[in-house]
Amino acid sequence: MSMWTVIAIVLYLGVVVAIGLLATKRVSSMRDYLVAGDGLGRWVVSFGIVGAIVSGAGVLGNAGSGYGTGYALYVMTMGLSFLGLTMAYFLLAKPMTVIARRHPVYTLPDVLALRYGDSRAVRMLSGLAVALGSLIYLVVQFAAIGYIGTTLFGWSLGVSLLVGGGIVVLYCLGGGILAAMWTNFFQLLVLSVFVVFFAVYMVKEVGGLSGLHEKMASIDPELLQPWHSSGTFAWENVLVYAFFVGLLAYAGVPHISTKFLTIRNLGIIRWIPLISCFLYLFAVAATWIGMAYRVQAEEGVLPAVKNADAVLPTLMLEMFSPFVVGLMIAAVLAAVMSTTDSFMVLSGAAVVRDIVKNGFGVRLTDRQEMLWTRTVSVLVMVVAGLIALNPPTFVLSLMAVAWGALAAMLGPVLYLGVRWQRATREGAVGALVTGIAIGGVLATLNETVFADDPVFAPWNIAAIGVVASYLVLVVVSLLTKPQPSRMFEHFARSRHPAPEAVVDA
Amino acid sequence: MLGLPPVTALFVFGGFVLAVILSVVFGLRFSDDSEEWSTLDDVFTPTGRRS
Numbered sequence A: 001m002s003m004w005t006v007i008a009i010v011l012y013l014g015v016v017v018a019i020g021l022l023a024t025k026r027v028s029s030m031r032d033y034l035v036a037g038d039g040l041g042r043w044v045v046s047f048g049i050v051g052a053i054v055s056g057a058g059v060l061g062n063a064g065s066g067y068g069t070g071y072a073l074y075v076m077t078m079g080l081s082f083l084g085l086t087m088a089y090f091l092l093a094k095p096m097t098v099i100a101r102r103h104p105v106y107t108l109p110d111v112l113a114l115r116y117g118d119s120r121a122v123r124m125l126s127g128l129a130v131a132l133g134s135l136i137y138l139v140v141q142f143a144a145i146g147y148i149g150t151t152l153f154g155w156s157l158g159v160s161l162l163v164g165g166g167i168v169v170l171y172c173l174g175g176g177i178l179a180a181m182w183t184n185f186f187q188l189l190v191l192s193v194f195v196v197f198f199a200v201y202m203v204k205e206v207g208g209l210s211g212l213h214e215k216m217a218s219i220d221p222e223l224l225q226p227w228h229s230s231g232t233f234a235w236e237n238v239l240v241y242a243f244f245v246g247l248l249a250y251a252g253v254p255h256i257s258t259k260f261l262t263i264r265n266l267g268i269i270r271w272i273p274l275i276s277c278f279l280y281l282f283a284v285a286a287t288w289i290g291m292a293y294r295v296q297a298e299e300g301v302l303p304a305v306k307n308a309d310a311v312l313p314t315l316m317l318e319m320f321s322p323f324v325v326g327l328m329i330a331a332v333l334a335a336v337m338s339t340t341d342s343f344m345v346l347s348g349a350a351v352v353r354d355i356v357k358n359g360f361g362v363r364l365t366d367r368q369e370m371l372w373t374r375t376v377s378v379l380v381m382v383v384a385g386l387i388a389l390n391p392p393t394f395v396l397s398l399m400a401v402a403w404g405a406l407a408a409m410l411g412p413v414l415y416l417g418v419r420w421q422r423a424t425r426e427g428a429v430g431a432l433v434t435g436i437a438i439g440g441v442l443a444t445l446n447e448t449v450f451a452d453d454p455v456f457a458p459w460n461i462a463a464i465g466v467v468a469s470y471l472v473l474v475v476v477s478l479l480t481k482p483q484p485s486r487m488f489e490h491f492a493r494s495r496h497p498a499p500e501a502v503v504d505a
Numbered sequence B: 001m002l003g004l005p006p007v008t009a010l011f012v013f014g015g016f017v018l019a020v021i022l023s024v025v026f027g028l029r030f031s032d033d034s035e036e037w038s039t040l041d042d043v044f045t046p047t048g049r050r051s
Helices: A003-025 A030-035 A042-053 A056-069 A072-078 A081-102 A108-115 A120-153 A157-172 A176-205 A208-219 A235-247 A254-262 A272-284 A286-298 A308-319 A322-357 A366-387 A395-419 A425-447 A458-479 B006-029
Strands: none
Touching (some): A042 A176, A042 A254, A056 A308, A081 B006, A108 A120, A108 A322, A120 A157, A120 A395, A157 A322, A176 A254, A176 A322, A235 A458, A395 A425, A395 A458
8 A cells, every 4th residue: 555545544544533532621421421511513413413324334335336236225225314314303303402401311211211201121121222233333334444444455354443443442432422423523524525526526427417327227227227126126125124214213223313412402403404414415425436337347447346345445546646545545434433433432321321320220420430331332342343353245235234223123212202292111112122123133133143044135124123113112002001201391281281181091 | 317217216316305395494494492392192182081
């Protein structure tokens, strides 16, 4: 690797670590560590949320899917996700901001416990779901880190994971969510500039979007179709996943939903959805890079790649000077790290705060809690890194399953919880158990133990989990007595009488 | 649109455009005066007491 490439990467990583260390100085309590103290403004929140959504696996995988499958994977995972993201803001941003300012809630299980009568079962199950989901997601991110390290740096897998994971620990361990949000701002900015520039350049090379589509159709008309005639991207798989995971439970994933807790005040919310829409578009434009690469590869202008996920790395090395290559590698690393940091913080908090402290009732001071949260975060990173030593092949596939698994586990109890006062803790426990069993355990077994002979199509399993979890929550809630919730206690009683005053069942 | 089949264009461009329109409407109508938010219970208000 050229010295200029190394200099660019080191410069970039130096900025990220410096931001992380700066954030560390502002963290003196769990409130600072997990919800950024008094909160953040609209730009940092928007960049922080979209930066966490757009992972390294996503950027590499989007380019790979554009190259390999055309639009089918885009429609499946992103066709309704813009709407899913805006709907998440519409439904969750205000409630989460209000309760974060009125109550000491720092994690998603804190929110759910507040909503469902301080139920220990709800807290433990949701903590378990966050911990399990974070581990799955971290494994995927480590796989992406390993891929970048081995492909671009020529390192061994072990060294790649050690260096990539070590940098995330270095910049995020001290500063927690504040470091994650600030660095996400910087990293998504770099990533967006890189992807948009690259996408525009590549698409122009093949005659604009119309020219791109015309040439793709001549290669294989199915590349332009929203779904394929059979296989993984058959219409039912695409639509079921897009609708149930991409739209109905999108922000159930904790790395998005907990960031609503960092919004400084209600006035901040107004334009965050609009800003996020454009940021998300910029970041997912890697799909068109992959498509344009495919056209140029078919024309013999660029070399074909054996592994679709290698499109971006190959393109960088083919076309740009060493320093620019360094910046681009850093941008892809940025995408990986901006997701990894969120899950690192979440996993430690889930285990220590939600399961050990508030679940089992182990007494910890604020300082002890912060120390143990950091320690467990590092341990989870180590475990995820060890699992990633045997990495999955088609990166985006596993990421989408991980997203769906988290959405199935936590989406229904959160969405209906804040928007339906009739939901009860028994319903929530049932929904969490269902979501964990289907979206978590079964989805993981499907990808590992039953990988050769899957029980369900992997894409559908998360959607099944979402539907089943919603159903269980509604049915069990309607079968049990209405319960008051501290989440709604500030509502005007004339407009929202307490449930027990309405129904005397 | 731009050489894409209509259904593909609907998902690829339509989803984004609709999200942007909804976000603009949301931004214009959003009220930060109250700390209450609407719930499904507002839509399905109980019509009477059960005994």
